[in-house]
Amino acid sequence: MPTMCSFQLDRMDAVYNSGEYIHGRIVLKTEKLKRVNAVFVTLEGEARVQWSLSGKTDSANYCGHQQYLYTRTNVFDSPEFRAGTHVYVLRLRIPSGCPSSCKGPYGFIAYNISLTIAKPWTFDEIFRKPITVVQALNLNHNPEYGLPIRDENVKYLCNWPCTSGPIMYTLLLPYNGFVARQQITFFLEVDNQSPHYDISSVEASLKQHFIFLARQPYKRNFYTKTLAKSIITERTLRLTKRMYQGTVCVPSDTPRSTLNPNYIVFVHYTLQVKLKTGYFHYDTDLSVPVVIGTIPLQQHGVQMVTTTQPRRISTRDISNIEEEDGDVAGEQWSVQAEINQTEEDGEDDDDDDDD
Secondary structure (H helix, E strand, O other), X not given: OOOEEEEEEOOOOOEEEOOOEEEEEEEEEEOOOEEOOEEEEEEEEEEEEEEEEEOOOOEEEEEEEEEEEEEEEEEEOOOEEOOEEEEEEEEEEOOOOOOOOEEEOOEEEEEEEEEEEEOOOOOOEEEEEEEEEEOOOEHHHOHHHHOOEEEEEEEEOOOOOOOOOEEEEEEEEOOOEEEOOEEEEEEEEEEEOOOOOOEOEEEEEEEEEEEEEEEXXXXXXXXXXXXXXXXXXXXEOOOEEEEEEEEEEOOOOXXXXXXXXXXXXXXXXXXXXXXXXXOOOOOEEEEEEEEEEOEOOOOOOOXXXXXXXXXXXXXXXXXXXXXXXXXXXXXXXXXXXXXXXXXXXXXXXXXOOOO
């Protein structure tokens, strides 16, 4: 029977806010005596980016790394690690400056709790438990998030000599700060002065934009993904005007916007509205930036889409099982280790808080 390790945290979904404590325990079961250098528990948070570009004659590899959090605590220092059940009680704090977990095609921000059995003259045994970190962003702390935002454009469907009247359209959002599961309400005013073409429909979508920053060598990479979409099928006939009103829902697992430009994985969002003008013309679109936070604006009536949340175990339940007997070589005993959080400095440009 191989060595078995289970992580029993106070939250079944393993989702924590920056600045919160992680409570739980690690249960390690071994069937035979082990020669070890140490047994230790770590809490790590990091960002990594990597991609390759190939040309006709050569190729280039790009990568980058940032360390946001690293703490290590030894829970066993003797050379002989006896067989049996070993229980380690955890109390870990996530610093408030840690950015939210996220993942894209060329990089990620991730956090893990690990237990390592360091062995002499052979490979270490490492057991990991990934956790999700959400850095709070209170939209009420910045008045700009509560202000209306608008953009406008003019589109000509035909060029000389086949001239046509313009299509003028204006996109308006009452405010630009939103949270997950919230409806984004938008207004689109269309003035179709073309004598030949109708607007067949309007498509609105929430776009997620990743920026990945490599430092060896220095280069940026970009990736855009559509998170949600809605379609309005009402037509705007030629030489008429129409006011559209629609909504797009922010998905429940949407990471908050990144505000710190020094992070090598940067996430931001836009609301894009596209006018469908038929098969023989390119669709025309308009985009405005939006900010995704974690605490909604108070001055607006926030419409949320309710979903069933995963059950969470309270910290009080864990406190009742901090002491547990383990059978080691016929003896009854228990092991407890309180992991005190200490944050180490990352790279020089990683110390800015994402506030």
